[in-house]
Amino acid sequence: xxxxxxxxxxxxxxxxxxxxxxxxxxxxxxxxxxxxxxxxxxxxxxxxxxxxxxxxxxxxxxxxxxxxxxxxxxxxxxxxxxxxxxxxxxxxxxxxxxxxxxxxxxxxxxxxxxxxxxxxxxxxxxxxxxxxxxxxxxxxxxxxxxxxxxxxxxxxxxxxxxxxxxxxxxxxxxxxxxxxxxxxx
Amino acid sequence: xxxxxxxxxxxxxxxxxxxxxxxxxxxxxxxxxxxxxxxxxxxxxxxxxxxxxxxxxxxxxxxxxxxxxxxxxxxxxxxxxxxxxxxxxxxxxxxxxxxxxxxxxxxxxxxxxxxxxxxxxxxxxxxxxxxxxxxxxxxxxxxxxxxxxxxxxxxxxxxxxxxxxxxxxxxxxxxxxxxxxxxxxxxxxxxxxxxxxxxxxxxxxxxxxxx
Numbered sequence: 446x447x448x449x450x451x452x453x454x455x456x457x458x459x460x461x462x463x464x465x466x467x468x469x470x471x472x473x474x475x476x477x478x479x480x481x482x483x484x485x486x487x488x489x490x491x492x493x494x495x496x497x498x499x500x501x502x503x504x505x506x507x508x509x510x511x512x513x514x515x516x517x518x519x520x521x522x523x524x525x526x527x528x529x530x531x532x533x534x535x536x537x538x539x540x541x542x543x544x545x546x547x548x549x550x551x552x553x554x555x556x557x558x559x560x561x562x563x564x565x566x567x568x569x570x571x572x573x574x575x576x577x578x579x580x581x582x583x584x585x586x587x588x589x590x591x592x593x594x595x596x597x598x599x600x601x602x603x604x605x606x607x608x609x610x611x612x613x614x615x616x617x618x619x620x621x622x623x624x625x626x627x628x629x630x
Numbered sequence: 631x632x633x634x635x636x637x638x639x640x641x642x643x644x645x646x647x648x649x650x651x652x653x654x655x656x657x658x659x660x661x662x663x664x665x666x667x668x669x670x671x672x673x674x675x676x677x678x679x680x681x682x683x684x685x686x687x688x689x690x691x692x693x694x695x696x697x698x699x700x701x702x703x704x705x706x707x708x709x710x711x712x713x714x715x716x717x718x719x720x721x722x723x724x725x726x727x728x729x730x731x732x733x734x735x736x737x738x739x740x741x742x743x744x745x746x747x748x749x750x751x752x753x754x755x756x757x758x759x760x761x762x763x764x765x766x767x768x769x770x771x772x773x774x775x776x777x778x779x780x781x782x783x784x785x786x787x788x789x790x791x792x793x794x795x796x797x798x799x800x801x802x803x804x805x806x807x808x809x810x811x812x813x814x815x816x817x818x819x820x821x822x823x824x825x826x827x828x829x830x831x832x833x834x835x836x837x838x839x840x841x
Contacts, residue, residue, distance in 0.1 A: 476701075482684055482685060486684050488690060498692055506704075527681040527684045528677045531648070544656045544659075546663035568678060569678060572682035573685060576686060588683060591683050
């Protein structure tokens with residue numbers, strides 16, 4: 446037995462409370478934590494403050510309405526919210542419906558498996574640590590690929606790097622992330 | 631169902647997760663993930679990176695009224711957006727493009743049919759129906775072509791592709807896929823440029839057939 450049992454992340458606890466109890470206080474806490482991050486994230490892709498707030502509102506309402514789809518055995522809270530944010534951002538800015546895969550049916554009989562949920566949460570923590578350990582140029586490329594609404598082609602125009610370099614730098618960054626994760630396990 | 635052996639390449643999956651993949655390819659990726667648990671897991675890993683970046687993004691304070699507006703809207707009735715579930719061989723993202731209806735096939739000759747799902751200047755995505763034993767018209771591409779098998783299988787110079795497999799053709803690939811014996815082969819095919827057919831459909835007719 447560990448001296449102190451690892452805890453589920455606060456975001457996961459809030460999101461599960463929203464899902465199972467429709468807990469508005471927990472939703473408010475999720476809002477306080479994620480809304481300013483979402484706004485920063487959306488504005489980094491060149492969206493103005495006013496439209497960014499519209500998207501934040503849309504994302505947070507989607508979190509509330511789709512909470513039943515959140516399965517902590519399959520995704521971290523931050524990853525789940527990231528994916529909603531990206532979908533809503535693309536639908537709103539490009540005015541097209543982004544194709545998304547079929548949802549996997551949830552097994553209503555399945556018992557929650559705390560160890561699996563914790564493993565996901567710990568992975569998220571380790572990923573954040575690993576991001577901080579990346580070389581600045583690798584980190585910048587990964588941030589641009591994920592945070593900016595940019596294709597690889599557009600990144601190379603903005604940074605003046607040839608396309609091959611951009612792709613290999615993103616790949617190096619991702620490989621490095623994987624190695625860091627293994628090292629932390 | 632036979633095991634899927636041709637998957638989505640890593641850089642394409644990263645671009646899909648980041649939302650930067652053009653719409654026609656994104657539809658093929660979403661349809662493939664609907665059929666492939668391995669690529670679904672890979673997508674989850676890319677989303678996890680996205681989530682970590684989101685958490686580490688510098689905060690920008692939202693205006694004070696935003697939270698009260700959102701809290702006030704929680705109990706408002708909503709008109710749910712229609713959700714298209716998979717139907718038969720067609721995964722949800724394809725059913726969405728079909729607006730929940732059956733494909734409207736247009737014949738291309740020799741039993742080959744197509745149903746265009748979307749077409750813009752930046753690319754197109756279509757369903758192709760190829761009878762068993764029939765060759766897909768010999769073609770090469772101006773750009774990148776992704777082909778996902780939904781029913782039956784086909785083989786070409788590079789290998790055999792069954793249900794769930796994705797073939798990635800670039801401009802250098804000049805190939806002649808032939809539908810294998812058995813069920814007719816039905817594929818979802820995305821391009822970022824018109825296909826160049828070398829035979830079967832004369833070049834002059836391409837604008838007419840929109841291929």
